Structure formats: C-alpha cells, structure tokens
Amino acid sequence: MLIGELSRRTGVSARLLRYYEAQGLLHTSRGPNGYRHFDEDCVVTVRQVRALLRAGLSTEVIRSVLPCARGERPDIEWCAELWDILNGELATMDQRIDELQSSRDALAGFLARP
Amino acid sequence: MLIGELSRRTGVSARLLRYYEAQGLLHTSRGPNGYRHFDEDCVVTVRQVRALLRAGLSTEVIRSVLPCARGERPDIEWCAELWDILNGELATMDQRIDELQSSRDALAGFLARP
DNA sequence: TTAAAGCTTGACATCGATGGAAAGGTCAAA
DNA sequence: TTTGACCTTTCCATCGATGTCAAGCTTTAA
Known part of the structure; x- marks a missing residue:
C-alpha cells in the first residue's frame, strides 16, 4: 500500500x-x-x-x-543483550519513579504541616 | 556569594x-x-x-x-492546585511505567518462546 | 486536457535542559 | 601596571520526535 x-x-x-x-x-x-x-x-x-x-x-x-x-x-545471545538494554530502561524508569515518589512525599510533608 | x-x-x-x-x-x-x-x-x-x-x-x-x-x-487552595499538578505528574509516570512493563512482558514472551 | 489529490525530497521550527564560545567589564595579587 | 581569574551578556548548538511548508513529479477523475 x-x-x-x-x-x-x-x-x-x-x-x-x-x-x-x-x-x-x-x-x-x-x-x-x-x-x-x-x-x-x-x-x-x-x-x-x-x-x-x-x-x-x-x-x-x-x-x-x-x-x-x-x-x-531470535539469536539467543543477541536477545540477551537486548534484554539487558530493556532492563536498563526499566531500571531508569523505576529509579525516576522512586525519586519522584520521594519528592512527592517530601512535598506532602510540607503541605501537611499546619 | x-x-x-x-x-x-x-x-x-x-x-x-x-x-x-x-x-x-x-x-x-x-x-x-x-x-x-x-x-x-x-x-x-x-x-x-x-x-x-x-x-x-x-x-x-x-x-x-x-x-x-x-x-x-502556603495558601491552602494554591497548594491544593499544586498537589493536583504533582499528582498529574505522578500519574503520567505511573502510566508510562505500566506501559513499559507491558512492553517488557510482551518481549519477555517472545524471548521465552523456544 | 486540466485540476485535484497524492507522492517525493529537503529544509526549517519546536520544546527544554544544557554546553560552549565570543567579546568585554572588574578585581586582586604580583 | 599587567596578568589571570572571575564576572557579564548574547548567540549558537545539541538531542529526538514531530509539524509544516515549498517546489516539483505522478496519477486519477472530470
């Protein structure tokens, strides 16, 4: 097409x-x-x-x-490398989420403070 | 300084x-x-x-x-709005993580398939 | 045959955080 | 006074996915 x-x-x-x-x-x-x-x-x-x-x-x-x-x-080794790449991406995202969560919690602390 | x-x-x-x-x-x-x-x-x-x-x-x-x-x-209402913004950011991140997780799982399926 | 619609390439713009260079003012130590 | 370190502003570049516009070719429908 x-x-x-x-x-x-x-x-x-x-x-x-x-x-x-x-x-x-x-x-x-x-x-x-x-x-x-x-x-x-x-x-x-x-x-x-x-x-x-x-x-x-x-x-x-x-x-x-x-x-x-x-x-x-797929070739096995090649896919293993690929798997590493994807896990790296995931780890990065997870880390970001954790940091964001921490930031949010810190902010929540400020907001909750009377 | x-x-x-x-x-x-x-x-x-x-x-x-x-x-x-x-x-x-x-x-x-x-x-x-x-x-x-x-x-x-x-x-x-x-x-x-x-x-x-x-x-x-x-x-x-x-x-x-x-x-x-x-x-x-902080002004209460203003912080409420702020809270919404932050929650929005969080939601976006969570959604991305979910999608990435799905993609990973899908890929894991391919990789696992002998 | 002509107009419209679809295709091609190429070039430039955008957003956001950051790097870098150029050209020039200021200040402290030798 | 000269040198070198530090400051200023301004402009340009980057990366990556995407938009947009222009100029020109092809195909199709009228």
Missing part, C-alpha cells in the same frame, strides 16, 4: 512514517514512480513502534527490539 | 545557575558591578531544584513547587 493508506489505517502522519523508515523501523520497496510501497505487516509494526515509543523507548532501541517483537527467530 | 562559589558548592555549572535564575527558580541581587549575589539559601534551593529535575519535573512546574518546598507559608 502507499503511504497515505498506511497513514489512514494507523493514524500516524505520513511525515512520521517516512521518519520511521529513515530510522530503519519500517522497510519499504519503491515503485518505478519512486513511491514507497508498504506491505500489510507494516500496519502491525507501526502499532508496535507507537506502543514502544509511548513506553519511553527511543527509535534506536526500538530498531533493536523490533525484529524480536516480530518473532523473527 | 558570587556565582562561581555557588557553582563550586553545588556542583552545578554557572551556566545552569544563570538559567535557573532566568527561569525564576533562583532570586539574586546585583552588586554595583552587575555581579549576581546569591544568599546562603540558594545552596539548598539549588539542591531541591536538581532533585526535582531528576524526578522529571519541568522548570515551569518546579517554579510553582519551590515556594511550597521552601516552607513559605
């Missing part, structure tokens, strides 16, 4: 789809027009990308994650 | 201290030189600012939070 259709079906702007392609998150072929051709899988892939972005991962990390998320027969 | 001393004592670059001042997070007086003069409290304030930034709050939010964190006799 062409970019417009993919955009309509995913709710993601054509601009972003081109960006994702440039980042290596989407694979396309080109017609003799130069028009990008996306296949059906892209609809799912775009959804996965959006979910991972929303989760706070960068396109760079997502590029590593995607083949795995797509179920493409 | 001058900006260099505050920088040394807090480990925050002079560049950033000027930025924090411009954002309304630090109050200074100026000598006849034009040199900024920070008082002792600023050392504490800078630490609070760093902590809140690390927690993921923006300078804009921090500007609202600081007087309260400093214990300056």
